[in-house]
Amino acid sequence: MRLATLDDGTPDGRLVVVSSGGERCLYAGPRWPGLLAAIEDWAVAEADLRNIATRLENGEGIALDPDRLCAPLPRTWQWLDGSAFLTHARLMEVAFATDPIPHDRPLMYQGMSDRFLGPTEDARFPGAEHGIDFEGEFAVVVDHVPMGTTADEAMRHIKLVLQVNDWSLRAHAVPEMKTGFGFILAKPACSVAPFAVTPDALGEGWHDGRVCLDLQIDWNGQRFGSANGREMSVGFHDLVAHAALTRDLAAGTIVGSGTVANEGYAEVGSSCISERRAIEIIAGGKPDTPFMSLGDRVRMEAVDAAGHAPFGAIDQRVVGPGN
Amino acid sequence: MRLATLDDGTPDGRLVVVSSGGERCLYAGPRWPGLLAAIEDWAVAEADLRNIATRLENGEGIALDPDRLCAPLPRTWQWLDGSAFLTHARLMEVAFATDPIPHDRPLMYQGMSDRFLGPTEDARFPGAEHGIDFEGEFAVVVDHVPMGTTADEAMRHIKLVLQVNDWSLRAHAVPEMKTGFGFILAKPACSVAPFAVTPDALGEGWHDGRVCLDLQIDWNGQRFGSANGREMSVGFHDLVAHAALTRDLAAGTIVGSGTVANEGYAEVGSSCISERRAIEIIAGGKPDTPFMSLGDRVRMEAVDAAGHAPFGAIDQRVVGPGN
Numbered sequence: 001m002r003l004a005t006l007d008d009g010t011p012d013g014r015l016v017v018v019s020s021g022g023e024r025c026l027y028a029g030p031r032w033p034g035l036l037a038a039i040e041d042w043a044v045a046e047a048d049l050r051n052i053a054t055r056l057e058n059g060e061g062i063a064l065d066p067d068r069l070c071a072p073l074p075r076t077w078q079w080l081d082g083s084a085f086l087t088h089a090r091l092m093e094v095a096f097a098t099d100p101i102p103h104d105r106p107l108m109y110q111g112m113s114d115r116f117l118g119p120t121e122d123a124r125f126p127g128a129e130h131g132i133d134f135e136g137e138f139a140v141v142v143d144h145v146p147m148g149t150t151a152d153e154a155m156r157h158i159k160l161v162l163q164v165n166d167w168s169l170r171a172h173a174v175p176e177m178k179t180g181f182g183f184i185l186a187k188p189a190c191s192v193a194p195f196a197v198t199p200d201a202l203g204e205g206w207h208d209g210r211v212c213l214d215l216q217i218d219w220n221g222q223r224f225g226s227a228n229g230r231e232m233s234v235g236f237h238d239l240v241a242h243a244a245l246t247r248d249l250a251a252g253t254i255v256g257s258g259t260v261a262n263e264g265y266a267e268v269g270s271s272c273i274s275e276r277r278a279i280e281i282i283a284g285g286k287p288d289t290p291f292m293s294l295g296d297r298v299r300m301e302a303v304d305a306a307g308h309a310p311f312g313a314i315d316q317r318v319v320g321p322g323n
Numbered sequence: 324m325r326l327a328t329l330d331d332g333t334p335d336g337r338l339v340v341v342s343s344g345g346e347r348c349l350y351a352g353p354r355w356p357g358l359l360a361a362i363e364d365w366a367v368a369e370a371d372l373r374n375i376a377t378r379l380e381n382g383e384g385i386a387l388d389p390d391r392l393c394a395p396l397p398r399t400w401q402w403l404d405g406s407a408f409l410t411h412a413r414l415m416e417v418a419f420a421t422d423p424i425p426h427d428r429p430l431m432y433q434g435m436s437d438r439f440l441g442p443t444e445d446a447r448f449p450g451a452e453h454g455i456d457f458e459g460e461f462a463v464v465v466d467h468v469p470m471g472t473t474a475d476e477a478m479r480h481i482k483l484v485l486q487v488n489d490w491s492l493r494a495h496a497v498p499e500m501k502t503g504f505g506f507i508l509a510k511p512a513c514s515v516a517p518f519a520v521t522p523d524a525l526g527e528g529w530h531d532g533r534v535c536l537d538l539q540i541d542w543n544g545q546r547f548g549s550a551n552g553r554e555m556s557v558g559f560h561d562l563v564a565h566a567a568l569t570r571d572l573a574a575g576t577i578v579g580s581g582t583v584a585n586e587g588y589a590e591v592g593s594s595c596i597s598e599r600r601a602i603e604i605i606a607g608g609k610p611d612t613p614f615m616s617l618g619d620r621v622r623m624e625a626v627d628a629a630g631h632a633p634f635g636a637i638d639q640r641v642v643g644p645g646n
Contacts, residue, residue, distance in 0.1 A: 179430050
């Protein structure tokens, strides 16, 4: 089952169920005005929504207007982003010239969740001098997770999978890491691909708590990377259990994988500019690729072996503060 | 004007305006069911709520039931906690045996905001071995703050002031700081004193973006500290402007001061156990005071020179996961 949110002028938007081809939709109805309401009562909502999905497969539905698509959850109570691709973590230590980070526990920061940009919305930043970078990653949405939930149990709390661009401002990343307090200025609002997908609908693309799809990233029309999500050092269920060690996780919490990266980066490229700069530093002593300029575009689309894109595409432009 | 939230079984509770003596209240009415709804449309809400406050001063109102009081905002979209008392920051470097943190920008982390405990609610933790500590501090609630807002402008976005216990699990603090990613396990849900207070209602207790009140803290009935909030190295308006440098702040964002601490800590004591332990290390080479045990109580109440407590008191018990 795939879900999306249409812009209706409200902060949470209006939830729709989307046909498997992505061309038609049906409103989830008044009981589930937005996805946040649905995930807070998922056991009941899921049954309703799957009934609507069946109607869609039987040919019902209205045309889905791609220009009205928001992030599936335009806002939620919590965004916890991991950094579970060790290839990425090691390269970022080169990019940032920071000490090696201990990896005895999953890396995770809490980022802003009051606003997620839609898939084609302009991404507005204070200026290119902040070091604008994209980060292609995957994420999951959980229902309520009690404190102390194990990783095995956590798997059952993963209700939806997302594809995310975790926008980063690199000029602030190292100074903020050095405080030990994590990222505020370095992590403005993320963007999210249009469709939230139940794990079962990913088929072989969902395995052992990992999204085993190539994340194709194009920067200004040039292929930048197509790393696969399967190389997470821990699964999403492990990340969820880690986060829940000392707190309940509110329904609607989104947990991110961190930037997708593969050991074979020489072949598949990278999912963020900073990582490519690290590879350039290793190869030639200095970075060659600049960060993004205002007006640049980035496109991100995870595809399976048949070329299907279950999450749809993020395709957006970077703009300055006046836009 | 003072506001409070009564538990009505919903996640956001029910907003009331409280009489200046704190013994009576009136419902804010159906347009402002909870404080989050009011802060999202504050210009309109404030006028309505101040009219209700006038009716209270004229003798209207029902008895305020202290047992029904939640946190003024039981959940909100964002919690950004600073560390603006340099005395605290320096002592924590001793407590944690960490390198000095650069202070060229305000320290700030994003913590969980999907749940704030009420003033007398039990604080539930996975166990005493996690190093349970309280942190007495102040915080402000802002309406929508656009990206790039200056500190002067930020002052006008500060609508309400809170008194907070930023619960901390010290066993996780240093490992999480060493990742550079900030606190997840080390920072479970905070507790909040019952009354949200407009800055004007604090009188001389609000000056230059600081809460100039003694924060009296009692641990198991023994006075532990009474540091004054005026020694913040930057004001709340500076913290708000810092946070808004690269993002809009959603209405309802809470920005915290960090643990209240004074240069004269020998006289006034501390607002968290970890800081007292640092003072013990400086004096005698090792910490003597243990962290909290299950069953312990902590009470926090900021008082003015006349002994009035504008925020009311936090008075709560630490319990284990089975409770």
